Amino acid sequence: MKPLPMLRFALRGLWRELRSGEALVLFGALAVAVASMTAVGFFASRVSAGVAREATQVLAADLRIDSANPIPAGELAPARNDRLRRAEEISFPTALFHGDRSQLVAVNAVTPGYPLRGRVRVAAVPYGPAGAIATIPARGTVWLDSRTATALGLRPGASVRLGATRLRFTRVLAFRPDQSVGLVSLAPALLMNAADLPATALVQPGSRVTYAALFAGPPAAVAAVRAYLRAHPDPALRVREAAENSRELGSAIERASRFLNLASLAAVLLAAVGVAMSARRWAGRRIDGVALMKCLGATQRFVLGVALAELGAIGALALLAGTLAGAIAESGIAWLLRSLIERDLPAASARPIAVAAATELAMLLGFALPPLMPLKRTPPLRVLRRDVAPPRLRHGVAPGLALAALFAILWLMVRDTALVVDLAAGIAVVGAALAAAGFALVRLTRRFRGGVGVAWRYGLANVSRRGIASVLQVVAFGLGLMILLLLAVVRGDLMREWRASVGARAPNEFLINIRPQDAPALRRALAALGAPDAPMVPVIRARITAIDARPVASLHFASARGRAFAQREQNLTWSADPMPDNRVIAGRWWGPADYGKPWVSISTEYRDAMHLKLGDSISFDVAGEPLTVRVASIRRVRWDSFRPNFFLVFPPRLLDGAAGTLITSVYLGPRARPGLAELARRFPTITVIDVDAILAQVRTIIDRASLAVQYVSLFTLAAGVIVLLAAVQATRDERRHESAILRTLGASRFTVLSGVAAEFAALGLLSGLLGAAGAAGTGWWVAHHLFALRYAPDPKLWWLGILGGTGLVGVSGTLAARRVVGTPPAQSLRAEA
Amino acid sequence: MYPGPSGAGLALEASGLTKTVDSPSGPLTILADVDLGVRAGETVAIVGPSGAGKSTLLALLAGLDTPTRGRVAIAGTDLGRLDEDGRAALRGRQVGFVFQSFQLIPSLTALENVMLPLELAGDPNARVAATAALTEVGLGARLAHYPRQLSGGEQQRVAIARAFVTRPPLLFADEPTGNLDGATGRRIAQLLFERNRAAGSTLVLVTHDRELAARCDRIVALDAGRVAG
Structure with a gap:
């Protein structure tokens, strides 16, 4: 038969095939995998497209130069071009006050002309409709974003205090082109006129301020500035262009979407198990028909062609249905993360469909094809002799194809060869652990069979008899439940443990930019507020220039953190003693005799990022003065103590004479906190950072992000249901036979159904136990190894796991098997005859 | 020597047909040196007790299995020279089957089951021919019924319609009444012989029903894998 009639033949059979359960489960498994991949893929592509669309305006300029110091107008010769x-823009974080309330804000003071590219959008009221505006805030006024205005209870026209001056809040800032360097903007934004900045007295030597010079104009003029900067490299300047910015953002988005992809990976892998099981059953059910067709004249090519065409058609339909479901699910992810992505997202690209199609193809080739391949070699003799079966595939072909498909799927989802190898190893370990635990649990059911009624005995007997299928179902659901419990329960427990370990009276306010002359008065003021022991730690800023006499610009740093250390100014301090939450793990801390020696103590993070060891020499530029020191000790720092801590600490007397500020952190009780407003009025240069508010925001982000991961994990449960349906199908004939025998022997339909319900309830209970144990174990491991916390699982974890598993698996399994056991016994027995 | 006619023009010809299989107690010969010649239009019954090798002989004659030794030719074509696909194509053109267990595909309707061999042969008028064939066996009103909705006798009628729809010169029937009660079996046998006569086909029938065998032109008896008479 020619290919076309063969295709027609296959397509005509398709509807019938889909009505048969096996093909429907195969379709469902593929559709769930496609849906979970496209949901994440569409979301990532929409965010990427949003970033790409704004790439030209995210800098608010064609070229932008950032520096920790003011950039004199005359410094760049080609910038004196009339057409440019x-x-x-001067940016820094500080506290904004209104009455007794305060709010940490990111101040952006701008000069007329800002933004050079893109438009600022403002609204009349918080969260109101926004429109573009062509000016910057008038002198004496500020524009605040909706979050700040709401937090401080401000209405337009209200007066706010910023450092040493008062400004009037006139408009709500809805959008500024360069508002987000990443997807997430932590501190709310404030836009003001740069001419008002001196009156605030917030910018002092040593303050953490970023100065930006923005340029826009004809490409040639911009190129001239760029060329000049390349010819006269100044390590203190960071030149940023739209393309580079978009690249950075792109890789951040790729990392985020890879993470969400990992959440959908569990669903895809379980779906692959579903594909393998249902395809096996589907192929098995075709054997008789194939034997007959060959008897009636069908060639091997025809038989395989029809099977492949039907498989391809099922795949295509699943791709279509899965993509539709994925698109709907994507809007759910976008809705959950709406508060983190402050942009209108454009439409998604079609690329995720291509990736999902490729993954689906890998699933089909790796898991569905192997059981179908032997079909073509079905002996026609089978029409006369039922015991004749197609020869098995050559040893190793099926596992080889499955393994190749697994690697292809992993690669398609994470696009990183090293990660694929790690993941495959991780999957093997987790899979083996879950399977071993599942096997032990299934074995355990044998022990309980003696003491239960007939329905339960029948159900439990089935669980242990269908050993491998039972283990597979327990693992499939256990994995889905484990991920959900981990995110929904264990994460919250760990958060609370961590808060408890930090201590109730851990510092909750950071005060930075303290001028040395204000320190005694501030200490007294803090003592009056109930914080008598505020440590005043000196801070100066410096930039690393060389390691072992080699300029840092010529060195390569593997980590992003290392590159940031090399490029940006660092806060550093000096101290006679190590900070209380620091432990010297290598080298020697200095004694009084060593004061003034060119030594430095580095933290383990700095050592790792900069590839340093004891005795290495590091050169710094400290406010224009060169300084070369040797690494004398390495410290491990507990950063979550909320006390001032530093990557770099020098001995006393080495940096005498360098202009700097002081920093402190204190705990203020709820009653003392309103006093901060008065403090900020008295010491206008000081910036108060409210740790609680930042933690609350970080928590919001983590909550939202993990909600999105939980949402994606629902696909894992859907894939678990598919595996269950496939398992029910695999045992359908057996169940029908058993049910017929039981009913012939006098069991009521209710008794038989109770047995089935008992079987699935037991499987669900085991899955719940496995999921809860897995979540508790992972929680313990994370707490112990990553955060050095104690962790005792919440009893809720076990109840939720067991009830959730029993309910979900018990109900869906019983529903799936209901029809089979409902077949009248005479009909079942006759069909078998 | 062949039981029956020999020479050219035979519809089916087998010589020295032997089938040996491996068993736990060593090689087991199921069929030994069977020679058989069937003329075009002749009806032959192969009879014998259970385990005599009747079904094995049928499988070898129809090319569903390959002999350990010996040769089979259908309409002069040596099956041993064809590969599996070649044998399938030959069956598609030359051979029809009726089985004891009907062998209908449960997911296809009566009409679709009868259309199947025509479609495999690429016949564009499959539907019309299959409808006519079902009408001829008295099932014109049950075209859209699935096998499970038909009685045993009706299912075997569908199988007979399917066997004759391609107008094969050679028909193999394996215990065609074995799964049916006496009265239904007789009606089916009647139908089978009628259709065979109308089509002018050669019929090779395996049965242990003496009455059915007696309707054939010739009876070949098998015992312990050998032709007994």
């Missing part, structure tokens, strides 16, 4: 427009 220029604006300045």
Whole structure:
């Protein structure tokens, strides 16, 4: 038969095939995998497209130069081009006050002309409709975003205090082109006129301020500035261009979407198990028909062609249905993360469909094809002799194809060869552990068979008899439940443990930019607020220039953190003693005799990021003065103590004379906190950072993100249901036979159904136990190894796991098997005859 | 020597047909040196007790299995020279089957089951021919019924319609009444012989029903894998 009639023949059979359960489960498994992949893929592509669309305006300029120091107007010769427009932007975090309330904000003071590219959008009221505006805030006024205005209870026209001055809040800032360097903007934004900045007195030597010079104009003029900067490299300047910015953002988004992809990976892998099981059953059910067709004249090519065409058609339909479901599910992810992504997202690209199609193809080739391949060699003799079966595939072909498909799927989902190898190893370990635990649990059911009624005995007997299928179902659901419990329960427990370990009276306010002359008065003021022991730690800023006499610009740093250390200014301090939450793990801390020696103590993070060891020499530029020191000791720092801590600490007397500020952290009780407003009025240069508020925001982000992961994990449960349906199908004939025998022997339909319900309830209970144990174990491991916390699982974890598993598996399994046991016994027995 | 006619023009010809299989107690000969010649239009019954090798002989004659030794030719074509696909194609053109267990595909309707061999042969008028064939066996009103909705006798009628729809010169029937009660079996046998006569086909029938065998032109008896008479 020619290919076309063969295809027609296959397609005509398709509807019938889909009505048969096996093909429907195969379709469902593929559709769940496609849906979970496209949901994440569409979301990532929409965010990426959003970023790409704004790439030209995210800098608010064609070229932007960032520096920790003011950039003099005359410094860049080609910038004095009449056709080149220029604006300045000065950014720093500080507290904004209104009455007794305060709020940490990111101040952006700008000069006229800002933004050079893109438009600022403002609204009249918080969260109101926004429109573009062509000016910057008038002198004496500020524009605040909706979050800040709401937090401080501000209405337009209200007066706010910023450092040493008062400004009037006139408009709500809805959008500024360069508002987000990443997807998530932590501190709410404030836009003000740069001319008002001196009156605030917030910018002091040593303050953590970023100065930006923005340029826009004809490409040639911009290129001239770029060329000049390349020819006269200044390590203190960071030149940023739209393309580079978009690249950075792109890789951040790729990392985030890879993470969500991992959440959908569990669903895809379980779906692959479902594909393998249902395809096996599907192929098994075709054997008789194939034997007959060969008897009636069908060739091997025809038999295989029809099977492949039907498989391809099922795959295509699943791709379509899965993509539709994925698109609907994507809007759920976007809705859950709406508060983190402050942009309108454009439409998704079609690329995720291509990736899902490729993954689906890998699933089909790796898991569905092997059981179908021997079909073509079905002996026609089978029409006369039922015991004749197709020869098995050559040893190793099926596992080889499955393994190749597994690697292809992993690679398609994470696009990182090293990660694929790690993941495959991880999957093997987790899979083996879950399977071993599942096997032990299934074995355990044998012990309980003696003491239960007939329905339960029948159900439990089935669980242990269908050993491998039972283990597979327990693992499939256990994995899904484990992920959900981990995110929903264990994460919250760990958060609370961590808060408890930090201590109720851990510092909750950081005060930075303290001028040395204000320190005694501030200490007294803090003592009056109930914080008598505020440590005043000196801070100066410096930039690393060389390691072992080799300029850092010529060195390569593997980590992003290392590159950031090399490029940006660092806060550093000096101290006679190590900080209380620091432990010297290598080298020697200095004694009084060593004061003034060119030594430095580095933290383990700095050592790792900069590839340093004891005795290495590091050169710094400290406010224009060169300084070369040797690594004398390495410290392990507990950063979550909320006390001032530093990557770099020098001995006393080495940095005498360098202009700096002081920093402190204190615990203020709820009653003392309103006093902060008065403090900020008295010491206008000090910036108060509210740790609680930042933690609350971080928590919001983690909550939202993990909600999105939980949402994606629902696909894992859907895939678990598919595996269960496939398992029910695999045992359908057996169940029908058993049910017929039981009913012939006098069992009521209710008794038989109770037995089935008992079987699935037992499987669900075991899955719940496995899921809860897995979540508790993972929680313990994370607490113990990553955070050095104690962790005792919440009893809720076990109840939720067991009830959730029993309910979910018990109900869906019983429903799936209901029809089989409902077949009248005479009909079942006659069909078998 | 062949039981029956020999020479050219035979519809079916077998010589020295032997089938040996491996068993736990060593090689087991199921069929030994069977020679058989069937003329075009002749009806032959193969009879014998259970385990005599009747079904094995049928499988070898129809090319569903390959002999350990010996040769089979259908309409002069040596099956041993064809590969599996070649044998399938030959069956598609030359051979029809009726089985004891009907062998209908449960997911296909009566009409679709009868259309199947025509479609495999690429016949564009499969539907029309299959409808006519079912009408001829008295099932014109049950075209859209699935096998499970038909009685045993009706299912075997569908199988007979399917066997004759391609107008095969050679028909193999394996215990065609074995799964049916006496009265239904007789009606089915009647139908089978009628259709065979109308089509002018050669019929090779395996049965242990003496009455059915007696309707054939010739009876070949098998015992312990050998032709007994």
